[in-house]
Structures are given as structure tokens and as C-alpha cells.
Amino acid sequence: MKFAKAMSRLGTETAFEVLAKARALEAQGREIVHLEIGEPDFDTPSNIVEEAGTALHRGYTHYSPSAGIPELREAIAEYTSERRGVEVRPEQVVVTPGAKPIMFFAILALVEEGDEVLYPNPGFPIYESMINFVGARPVPLVLEEERDFRFDVSQLEDKVSPLTKMIIVNSPQNPTGGVLTREDLEAIAQVAEEHDLVVLTDEVYERILYEGEHISILSLPGMQKRTILLNGYSKTYAMTGWRLGFGVMPEEIAVHITRLMTNSNSCTATFTQWAGIEALRGPQDVVDKMVEEFKRRRDVIVPGLNAIKGIRCVEPKGAFYVFPNIEGTGMNEREFADYLMEEAGVAVLAGTSFGEHGRGFIRMSYANSVENIEKALASIEAALNEL
Numbered sequence: 001m002k003f004a005k006a007m008s009r010l011g012t013e014t015a016f017e018v019l020a021k022a023r024a025l026e027a028q029g030r031e032i033v034h035l036e037i038g039e040p041d042f043d044t045p046s047n048i049v050e051e052a053g054t055a056l057h058r059g060y061t062h063y064s065p066s067a068g069i070p071e072l073r074e075a076i077a078e079y080t081s082e083r084r085g086v087e088v089r090p091e092q093v094v095v096t097p098g099a100k101p102i103m104f105f106a107i108l109a110l111v112e113e114g115d116e117v118l119y120p121n122p123g124f125p126i127y128e129s130m131i132n133f134v135g136a137r138p139v140p141l142v143l144e145e146e147r148d149f150r151f152d153v154s155q156l157e158d159k160v161s162p163l164t165k166m167i168i169v170n171s172p173q174n175p176t177g178g179v180l181t182r183e184d185l186e187a188i189a190q191v192a193e194e195h196d197l198v199v200l201t202d203e204v205y206e207r208i209l210y211e212g213e214h215i216s217i218l219s220l221p222g223m224q225k226r227t228i229l230l231n232g233y234s235k236t237y238a239m240t241g242w243r244l245g246f247g248v249m250p251e252e253i254a255v256h257i258t259r260l261m262t263n264s265n266s267c268t269a270t271f272t273q274w275a276g277i278e279a280l281r282g283p284q285d286v287v288d289k290m291v292e293e294f295k296r297r298r299d300v301i302v303p304g305l306n307a308i309k310g311i312r313c314v315e316p317k318g319a320f321y322v323f324p325n326i327e328g329t330g331m332n333e334r335e336f337a338d339y340l341m342e343e344a345g346v347a348v349l350a351g352t353s354f355g356e357h358g359r360g361f362i363r364m365s366y367a368n369s370v371e372n373i374e375k376a377l378a379s380i381e382a383a384l385n386e387l
């Protein structure tokens, strides 16, 4: 079979491959602690589940408009206006099956062959994958360990060329847990204004933050007209399997993204959208409790890793990942990830799964119990002592 050339440029997410490998070992009777997958280990709050059931029984089992049911678009506009301090209209909202399609559609709609896109590296692998897929050039903004995984904004101007079309930002960040400061975001906004760039801001971890308030580039003066906010339910409400997310953008972009929805999915599952209204308008204390628990786990895993010889770990300010430097073990990140799986029974991802600047690091998700995290830390230490 001869495939389209673009397919050879499409990347992937290795988390699913590592999960499959871990499951194969489990099938042979091995015990594995899963620190590879990026999803909350909590159940979706019951009020949201009940609302989906009610919607199903009420017959919300048909197609909805491609951009989403008006009631949900309204609720998202209200939620975003409140949290970002800007006025968002429902017409600016497009509901999608998960937040990921917003990434896909925004790049398809705006980036052409030969364009350049600035993106975080290490970063969520789908950014680079999609930039390559459309034939554009990915220009990495390197996240630096010594800057708590922020990039050097003073270099931003040098990375922009007449071909630059878009800047992708992600804060709190996957895979590092890094958070950009207001000054960082202001510098990005200034460059975007000066060079007339579109900003795609991925804020799926906005609520999983351990200190301070979430700052969005959408809130900065003049940024609404050039910003696409990517957001969703997967992380905040532990709803990864529901596939519910959304984008907030200027209306002229929303029209195109909606057309891409019509051409691909038709619409997002209708009863899921009703549950999405309940998530935003219902009680929020479950989110706070989940974040508190993530913080407790972070406070176990970070000192635990730093106490192991050869490992150095920055304390993340958000999301539920740590990105420790493992160069001191004498192994590279792939060897180390394989070694941990085989010898310690701990599944993690090599930093290079998130781009070439993840060399020398691994990513561990601490969306797992304190008991399992402690077990993993002890097994890693024991496995390294055997070297």
C-alpha cells in the first residue's frame, strides 16, 4: 500500500506504547507501577456521571450542531469570561471530542507548508507532529531545567522569522510541570503583536496548580483577537475517556474550526455535552480535593527522587508530572526507562518522547497513590544500587 507522504511526517504519543509493554509484562505475572500515563486516577465526580445518564434517558442521543449545543457554548463562554477576566461570546466557542482536536484543527486551519511554528520542547508531542504533518517547520522553544522549565524569553525574538505564523504555549506544562510567569506571557504577547502571530495556548492543566493563580495569555490586553485557547475536561474533572474539550477563539477562526468538525466528527457526543454543563456549573470542591491530593503526592515523589543517587528533580508548580534529570545514572533516557521497567517494575517515559530537548530526562506521572509512588521510589533505588 502506498500511503500519502504526509503520513510519514506524523508523530505519535509513546505513552500508549509503553502502557502496552507494561501490560504485556503484567500478563506474564510481573507487578508494574504505572507512572507513564497522563490521566487522573480519580473517578469522574458522580454529579457529572448522573447528568450524562439523565441526558441519555431524556433522549439526547442525536446529532448536535457541529460547534456544540448552545447551552454548553454559553456555559463555556461564561466560565472562560469569569476565569480569564475577558468577555467571551458563545460564538467564539467550539466544543470538540477532547481538547486534542483543537490542536489539530487550529494548525490545519492556519498553518501552511513552509510556515514556521514556535513550540515548547520538551513538550506535548502532538504539537511537533502536527506542525510536521502540514509541512511547516517546527522551531523549538527550549524549556530549561535551570529555569524551572521555562524558556528564555530573551531568545524569543531571534526565533521569529518572516515565516513564523504561530506560537504554541502550554502552562502548566506537560511533561515538566513548569509554569510560565506573567512576565514570560507578556513577552510572548509582545512578540506576537509585533509580528502579527497567532497564539495557541494549551491550558488543559489550568486548575492543577500548586501555588498562585493561573495566568492566561488570553487575559493580556489585545490578545483575544489573536489567541486560540485550548481547554478541556480530561484533567480538571478526571474525564479522559469521555472525550470532551473546547476551544475559545476569535469568531472568524471558530467558523473554520467548526467546518473542520463538520468534516471530521460531525459533532461531539450530545449527552456528554450536557454532562459538561454540570461539570462547569456544579460543585467545584472535588477539583480542589483532587489538586490537594496531587500536591501531597508531589511532595512525596520530588524529595524521594532527589534522595536517589544520580537523579535530580525540579519541584513542579503544576500538572501532575515530574521531569527528573537522570544523566547522573550513566544511562541515557531510553536505557533508563527500559531499565526501570525491566529491573524495578516501574513504567515511565523517556524525556525524548517529548522532543529532542528531553534528552537526559524521564517523565513520571504522579497520578498514582502515595503507596504506589513510595513503592516505585524504593524499587528504583534498589535497582540502581544493583548497577
Ligand SMILES: Cc1ncc(COP(=O)(O)O)c(C=O)c1O
Pocket: 038, 097, 098, 099, 100, 101, 124, 170, 173, 174, 202, 204, 232, 233, 234, 235, 240, 244, 245
Ligand atoms: C498538554 C496537553 N494538551 C492536551 C491534552 C489532550 O487532552 P484531551 O484528553 O482533552 O484531548 C493533553 C493530554 O495529555 C495534554 O497533556
